[in-house]
Amino acid sequence: MAKIWIYAELSEGKLAPISLELLAKARALGGEVEAVALGKGAEAAATILGKHGAKKVYVCDDSVFDEYVAQPATDTMEALVKANSPDLLLFGFSLDSREVAGRLSARLGIGQVSSAVDVEAGGGGFTARVSYFGGSKIAKMKVNQKPAIVLIRPKSFEAAEVGGSAEVEQVKATVGADSKRAHRLERVAEKGDKVKLEDAAIVVSGGRGMQGPENFPLLEELADALGGAVGASRAVVDAGWVPYSMQVGQTGKAVRPNVYIAAGISGAMQHTVGMKASKVIIAINKDAEAPILKMADLGIVGDALKILPKLTEAVKAKKGG
Amino acid sequence: MKIVVTVKQIPDPNGVQRLGTDNRLVRDGEVVLDPGDEYGVEAALRIKEAAGEGEVVLVSMGPAKAADAIRKGLSMGADRAIHISDDALAGADALTTAQVLAAAIKGESADLVICGTESTDGSTGMVPPMLAELLGVPQLTFAKSVEAGGGKVKIQRQTEVGYDVVEAATPALLTVTAAVGEPRYASLKGIMAARSKEVKKLGLGDLGVSRGTAAEEILEVVDAEQRQAGEVFEDDGTAVDKILALLVKVKAV
Numbered sequence: 001m002a003k004i005w006i007y008a009e010l011s012e013g014k015l016a017p018i019s020l021e022l023l024a025k026a027r028a029l030g031g032e033v034e035a036v037a038l039g040k041g042a043e044a045a046a047t048i049l050g051k052h053g054a055k056k057v058y059v060c061d062d063s064v065f066d067e068y069v070a071q072p073a074t075d076t077m078e079a080l081v082k083a084n085s086p087d088l089l090l091f092g093f094s095l096d097s098r099e100v101a102g103r104l105s106a107r108l109g110i111g112q113v114s115s116a117v118d119v120e121a122g123g124g125g126f127t128a129r130v131s132y133f134g135g136s137k138i139a140k141m142k143v144n145q146k147p148a149i150v151l152i153r154p155k156s157f158e159a160a161e162v163g164g165s166a167e168v169e170q171v172k173a174t175v176g177a178d179s180k181r182a183h184r185l186e187r188v189a190e191k192g193d194k195v196k197l198e199d200a201a202i203v204v205s206g207g208r209g210m211q212g213p214e215n216f217p218l219l220e221e222l223a224d225a226l227g228g229a230v231g232a233s234r235a236v237v238d239a240g241w242v243p244y245s246m247q248v249g250q251t252g253k254a255v256r257p258n259v260y261i262a263a264g265i266s267g268a269m270q271h272t273v274g275m276k277a278s279k280v281i282i283a284i285n286k287d288a289e290a291p292i293l294k295m296a297d298l299g300i301v302g303d304a305l306k307i308l309p310k311l312t313e314a315v316k317a318k319k320g321g
Numbered sequence: 322m323k324i325v326v327t328v329k330q331i332p333d334p335n336g337v338q339r340l341g342t343d344n345r346l347v348r349d350g351e352v353v354l355d356p357g358d359e360y361g362v363e364a365a366l367r368i369k370e371a372a373g374e375g376e377v378v379l380v381s382m383g384p385a386k387a388a389d390a391i392r393k394g395l396s397m398g399a400d401r402a403i404h405i406s407d408d409a410l411a412g413a414d415a416l417t418t419a420q421v422l423a424a425a426i427k428g429e430s431a432d433l434v435i436c437g438t439e440s441t442d443g444s445t446g447m448v449p450p451m452l453a454e455l456l457g458v459p460q461l462t463f464a465k466s467v468e469a470g471g472g473k474v475k476i477q478r479q480t481e482v483g484y485d486v487v488e489a490a491t492p493a494l495l496t497v498t499a500a501v502g503e504p505r506y507a508s509l510k511g512i513m514a515a516r517s518k519e520v521k522k523l524g525l526g527d528l529g530v531s532r533g534t535a536a537e538e539i540l541e542v543v544d545a546e547q548r549q550a551g552e553v554f555e556d557d558g559t560a561v562d563k564i565l566a567l568l569v570k571v572k573a574v
Contacts, residue, residue, distance in 0.1 A: 011480075069478075069487055070450065070460055093446070095463055095480060102415075102450025103460070111416040111536030114445035128537075131545060132340075139344065140540040151447075181459035182489045190483035198481075202573055226573060238499040244465070244479050250444060253481070259573045261564075276548055280571050282564055288555070295548040298567050302556025310561045318565065318574050 002031035002121065005086040005147070007077070008049055008057075009097050010065070012187065013041030017198065018092030020052045020159035022152060026090060027053040027162070029121050034058070035166070036080060038073050039065035043168075050166030052159060057166045062173045064180070070099040071179035077104050079174040086147045088126050090119070093151040101151050112149035113141050117156045126150065135273045154198070155254040155277060190243050195229045197246065202228030203257045203278070205248055206236065207271075209264020209285060209304055213241035218308040219263060225315040231255065231275075233265045249274035263304035267292025284308075322375035322469065324365040325431040326399065327422055327452070328358040330383050330390035331442040344539045345412050346442060354390035357437030359504035362394045364497045365435050366505070368469045376400045378429060382410060382421050388520065395515035396507030402518070407525040414535045415443075419451035424528035426456060432491040433474060438463055438498055453494040461487050465500035 004026045009016035019035070026033045035054040037045045039062070046057040058080055064072045077100065081089065091101040093115050105112045116128040117138070126148045130139045143150065197203065204223040206216060216230070223230045231248040232241070248255055249271040260278035265271060267283070267290055275281070276295060283296035284304045293299035300307065333351040341347045362379070369375040379394045379402040381387050391402045403425050410421065426434060434456065439446035453460035464476035465484060475488040479498055507515070525531065554563060568574045 069462075074454070098446050099450045099460060099462060102447045103454040105416065105447065106419060106451035106454035109416075111414050112447065113537050114415065114447045127540065132542070135545050136547070137340070137542050138545045139542045141537045142540050143537055144534075145536045178457070182461050182487055182493070184478075184485050184487050186486040187480070188477075188483045188486070226568075240500070243483070244498065244500070245482055251438070259568065259571060280567065280573075281548070281551075282567065284560070288553075293553050294550045296553070297551035298563060299551065299553035300556050300560045300564070301553065302560050307556065307560050307564075311564055314561050314565050315568070315574055318569070 002029070002087040003085070004029055004031040004033050004088045004090070006035045006054070006090045007092070007097055007100065008035045008037040008045055009092055009094060010037060010039040010041050010045060011096065015041070015045045015048055016092065016094060017159065018094055018097070018154045019049070021154065021157045022090045022092060023049065023052040023054060024157045024160050025119065025152070029088070029119070031087070031121070034086070036077065038076055039063070046166055046168050050164055051161050053162050053164060054166045056169060058169050058171045060171050060173050064173050064175055067184055068180045069182035069184055070103055071181060072173060072175040073100045074103040074107060075176050075179050076171070076174045078107050080171060081108070081147060088119070089147040089149045091149070091151045093153045098151055101149060105149050110145045110149065112151065113143055114151045116150050116152050119150050119152065131273065133269060135269070135276060153254055155256045190245055195227065197229040197231055197248070198253050198255055200229035200255070201257050202226045202259045203231050203248070203255050203275070204228055204261045204263065205231035205233065205265060205275070206263050206304070207233035207265030208235050210236070211305065215305055216242060218305065222261070222308055222312045222315065225312050225319070228257070233271050262292050262296070263308060265292055266290045267295065322369060322372045322433070323378070323429065323431045324368060324375060324433045324435060325378050325380055325426050325429055326358070326361045326365045326394065327434070327436045328362065328379050328381045328390055328394050329355045329440050330381070330387040331355045331440060334441055340542060343412070344542045352386050352389060354393040355437060355441050357439065357441055358394070360497050360499055360501055361435045361437050362397050362399060363504040364467055364495070364501040366398045367502060368433070368467065372470060378402065378431070380422060380425050381405070382418055391520060392515055393507065395518045396511045397505055398511060400518065402520045403523060404520050405523045405528065409525055409532050413532070414537060415445050415447040416451060416536070417532055419448050419455055421525070421528060421530050422448070422452055423455035424530045425523060433469060434458070434494040436494065436496045438496045449494060449496045456494065458492045458494050459489045460494045460496070461489055462496040464495050464497045467495060467497065467501060
């Protein structure tokens with residue numbers, strides 16, 4: 001039976017959602033499913049990982065992994081991989097995990113498949129699916145090595161609790177003398193405790209068509225009325241209108257809410273790859289030729305600045321009545 | 322302060338992208354300097370200017386055409402370049418690319434190596450961390466701002482919720498985002514000056530690197546399932562009613 005490992009990502013003592021998504025896939029692949037949790041909160045995370053199907057969790061509850069970027073985790077992963085020989089090693093394609101995956105891959109002198117959306121077993125190995133050209137093409141890539149290292153984009157699978165508990169194996173931090181170098185001095189959160197974009201059931205996003213940052217409150221008001229979160233296209237993040245934490249797309253966050261409302265977003269592949277898994281897409285754009293209208297369940301050719309305030313009022317009225 | 326910036330030429334993202342019979346991206350059309358790398362060049366030039374001294378060296382791996390992308394970076398103000406070009410490198414994976422770049426950069430003894438966060442065409446995001454590992458330096462990634470000097474570098478590292486402040490002693494590798502500053506336009510003077518700047522050409526043999534077997538093999542490329550277009554209306558004053566009706570239908574309101 002293939003030994004499948006997932007790299008559980010911890011941030012500020014909390015398990016990143018991608019870790020549980022990876023477990024759902026690992027379970028479906030039907031191997032011996034195990035996880036590695038490094039950093040503050042690893043012990044508590046093991047319980048959650050067990051409930052999501054991990055049979056065993058290698059745990060190291062040590063703050064060295066939080067204090068220093070990538071290198072201590074790479075050193076410890078290298079030691080664990082060499083001692084336990086997993087067949088498949090799944091990482092999230094997230095900012096923190098990909099750094100460790102890249103370093104580990106170079107350390108072991110083996111390649112990896114990055115930015116994949118799926119992975120399947122067969123032919124005595126694993127095949128990853130990678131989406132190209134904004135998700136219009138899927139390449140099937142065979143990984144010819146052990147361990148096969150595959151990085152999966154967030155929101156590719158749905159996490160599911162199946163009950164159960166994991167055997168916990170305490171491991172020690174293996175950290176090279178020269179690995180405490182990229183020192184994380186401080187973590188700064190830019191947004192309050194509103195609904196998190198990647199977890200929101202409703203996302204209201206704005207692009208260039210919003211004309212300027214001064215009009216983003218129109219999106220926030222609608223999102224508040226719907227109990228959702230506000231997102232943005234890369235163009236407006238690059239222009240400095242809103243912070244990167246709001247960016248949806250290839251180089252931003254992946255979301256799959258029940259409803260995605262795109263206001264003044266043209267629908268470049270860079271953006272749509274991050275939101276096309278939404279259940280219902282509503283697009284408002286002045287340009288009748290905008291690509292976003294071709295993928296929306298409901299497309300409105302019109303001015304978002306005029307429609308949004310009226311829609312907010314209508315939603316409030318409906319909820320009130 | 323010596324700064325190496327990795328640069329890549331990519332097919333014009335505004336052009337039509339297609340795959341060849343080998344299922345690899347066709348790279349024979351218009352090529353441009355990867356927009357992500359322009360931020361790397363800009364960040365390097367700003368660090369050099371703030372320090373009042375230093376050298377910015379571009380390193381690129383790519384076919385003969387990559388010379389255009391390199392020239393663009395030199396026109397912006399980089400001092401010289403190294404261009405690794407070898408037919409044996411066509412279709413190289415991220416690990417091979419990182420090994421080749423590392424071999425070329427090692428001899429430079431740079432204080433900083435700056436990369437984009439990921440290429441616009443391949444988007445694997447794997448070359449920077451692999452390169453940092455192979456060079457034996459720490460990686461300070463997704464920088465939205467950079468302060469360098471006095472043997473140290475400190476960045477604001479973009480995160481899903483805000484940013485981290487990360488610091489390391491040099492040498493170090495950075496990846497930079499668009500937030501580090503709008504890339505400057507090449508001035509006419511810059512374009513003229515770039516013509517006489519040194520571009521050292523290297524092959525695999527010069528670097529003592531041999532191409533290994535790629536870990537990954539493309540079996541096939543298929544069309545992804547596409548979303549079906551729904552209804553599109555010109556806003557005639559009923560847009561709000563239509564959207565609200567749909568929101569009610571899917572129980573969002």
